[in-house]
Amino acid sequence: MSRTGSRGPTVLVVNVNTTEAVTEVIRRSAVAAASPGTEVVALTPRFGPASVQSNVESHLSAVGVLDRVTTYEGPFDAVVHAGFGETGREALQDVLEVPVVDITEAAAHTACLLGRTYGVVTSLDRTAPAIRDRLLLAGLERRCSGVRSVDLPVLELEADPELTAKAFAQQAQRCVDEDGAEVVVLGCAGMAGVHAAVAAALPVPVVDGVAAAVRLAESLVALGLGTSKVRSYAPPEPGRVLGWPLRPAPG
Structure with a gap:
């Protein structure tokens, strides 16, 4: 797969x-x-939820992402899993x-290099526990000062970018003033489009997870490093899952 x-x-x-x-x-x-010189190829799953806002949608999404990446026919050197707080990264590994x-x-690793604490601003309050769980699993939750939300569904974030940026900036400022955050992380891939506007409104660094992940992926490739295949991410034994890989249903 690597080029x-x-x-x-x-x-x-x-x-x-x-x-x-x-x-x-x-x-x-x-x-x-x-x-x-870096080539970015953006992929959309062939099936799955229109937006991921619940546990069931997150797990269904993980299967869709796995299917889309494993059926990509061209060579590639790294993958960025662009779902904030979502499951599925481990399956790809x-x-x-x-x-x-x-x-x-x-985003969290990058934020930890810039300040002692960081706060996360996401779209919906119901996704905050999943974000905390992902940070805890990664060993990064201890330095998170809090997860705040603007209560805007993911698919509405692009409807009014100015309003969206203002709402995120307000909650981000609360992260700084009330929670003690020294860095703010935008906790939604769909927020990438208003990152500059939010960053301009705050007195602290603001990290976009997509941008941070792309740069980290480039660095790992440049260092000649890949996923460890010992223990945690050892290849799965073939033929143990019925119906996988997915195939078209009979006509």
Whole structure:
């Protein structure tokens, strides 16, 4: 799957929902962050939820993401899992040797390099527990000062970018003033389009997970590092799951 040669790396950036407009927002953010010569390929799952706002949708999304990446036919050097607080990154690591970078962990790791504490601002309050769980699993929750939300569904974030940026900036400022955050993380891949406006309104660094993940993926490729295949992410034994890989239903 990995491409070799003198050209820059190819990074697959996979949306966790099936909404093409969200994939395009993610793609633009990834391209803006990528180094010259890096090829960004944005992928949308063939099936799954239009937006991920519940546990059941998150788990269904993980299967859709796994299917989309494993059926991609071109060579690639790294994968960015563009779902904040979502499941599925580990499954990709099981089946791939190239680096797989999740935007939740990439954003939090980056924030920890910039300040002692960081706060997260996400779209819906119901997704905050899942975000905390992902940070806890990654060993990054201890430095998180809090997770706040603007209570805007993911698919409404692009409807009025100015209003969205204002709502996120207000909650981000509360992270700083009330929670003691020294850095703010935008906890939604769909927020990539208003990152600049939110950052301009705050006195602290603001981290976009898509941008951070792309840069980290590039760094891992440049260092010649890939996913460890010992223990946790050892390849799954073939033929143990009925009906996988997915195939078209009989006509």
